[in-house]
Amino acid sequence: MMLDEVEEDGDDAVPIDTLERYFAAHGWKHERDGDEIVAHVKGSWTEFELRAIWRGEDGVLQFLALPDIRVADERRGAIYETIGLINEQLWIGHFELWSSSGILLYRHAAMLPEEPVLTIDQAEMMIDAAIDECERFYPVFQFVLWGGKSPKEAIAASMIETQGEA
Template sequence: MSLDDDGTRDGAAPIDTLESYFEAHGWAVERLGEDEIIATVQGSWTQYELRGVWRPEDRVLQFLALPDIRVATDKRAAVYETLGLINEQLWLGHFELWASSGLVLYRNAALAEGDGGLGLDQAETLVETAIDECERFYPVFQFVLWGNKSPGDAIAAAMIETRGEA
């Protein structure tokens, strides 16, 4: 496959583009049929599962990042409040809590252009935004779940900008 002028691969389905992107970074990749792919990447805080699910009938690629955060039933109210405060700060995608499993995840979607392809630049934006937001907000969830901080205090503590290096 070759790259077109617009950065897409000739005839590449969105899952194929994601697979090429993941493999180029050396990440572990597993295909689950033609329309789903999973990769794992080590972040600063934890290992992230990245999942792409292609819906050809809608021409939509769902992109999920799971930061390995499980929420016990007694902490869900605080996490729902935390999600609301975090999502107010996001421009792309959102965090949510899957009620059935208690998993926190980041979700975004991309509409495929004309031929149903996904450009490499679009794939990069989906993946890098998901990882960046998970890295940025992972400490917030930890402060709420393990540090017993209020959602507002957790965000304030995690969002402190440091200057320089120690």
């Protein structure tokens, strides 16, 4: 299925339907259970779990990207500081750490109360933004967790702009 076919088929779809067709069009492994869908996508650094939950009664689509990072108890203070510094730089969405499991994730929500329709362009922007932010900051988290760097050092080290290709 091509993305333009997804657009034609999804004019009156609820958000989860649109995401399901989008994931299928990209050939991404995914599972749906009612108003929740989970897909798995290979990124540059790791595989991501993409999870969306539609709350029709509130008109809110919550979108999560989990970049396969678990934080041990002894590293949580440094990661919380890192998350705070990173979130200051984000316009849309935010990173957080689930306290019960130590799972790091990116979260974004879209309010669609009037007409609960998610266009394919909106879905693509939401998914791309989540993956892009996870890819952009993955090295920062790794520098803090495994490289022995402070959050500020990790951000400075991984945010260096490069030009050209090696």
